[in-house]
Amino acid sequence: ATYLTNGYLKTVIDWISSMKGIRLKDFPSFIRTTDPNDFILKFILSEIEKAKKVSAIILNSFDELEYDFIDALSSILPPIYSVGPLHILQNHIQDNDLKFLGLNL
Incomplete structure (x- = not known):
């Protein structure tokens, strides 16, 4: 190659x-x-x-890191909410039934 x-x-x-x-x-x-x-x-x-048909999109990121990218996506997709970084919260999950999901939600 x-x-x-x-x-x-x-x-x-x-x-x-x-x-x-x-x-x-x-x-x-x-x-x-x-x-x-x-x-x-x-x-x-x-x-x-x-994704174009959903009511909102949640990204595991934060605006300051990827502002230009999130802004560009926001112009063609439904509302985008950046809620990260989620990995910081992973060890704080109290419900053992949900722990197996990790960051895969």
């Missing part, structure tokens, strides 16, 4: 205004696919369409 060594993955994606300086190698490999029928890509696109 020459794209791993020829510098191609260092290509900066300049058309995502809220993610300045992001490179191809910063994206997960399933996003870099060239196959429009890729299972994971189709799944992600399906989830994005579903």
Whole structure:
């Protein structure tokens, strides 16, 4: 796979205004696919369409960290609430029946 060594993955994606300086190698490999029928890509696109129909979206992040990104998403998606970082609260879960969920809610 020459794209791993020829510098191609260092290509900066300049058309995502809220993610300045992001490179191809910063994206997960399933996003870099060239196959429009890729299972994971189709799944992600399906989830994005579903996200447009919900009443709100909760992100495990905080505005100061990702303001530009959250602001850009807010222009095309329902209200977005950043409530993180949630990992700090993980050890404070009192209900043992919920502990197995960890941060997977």
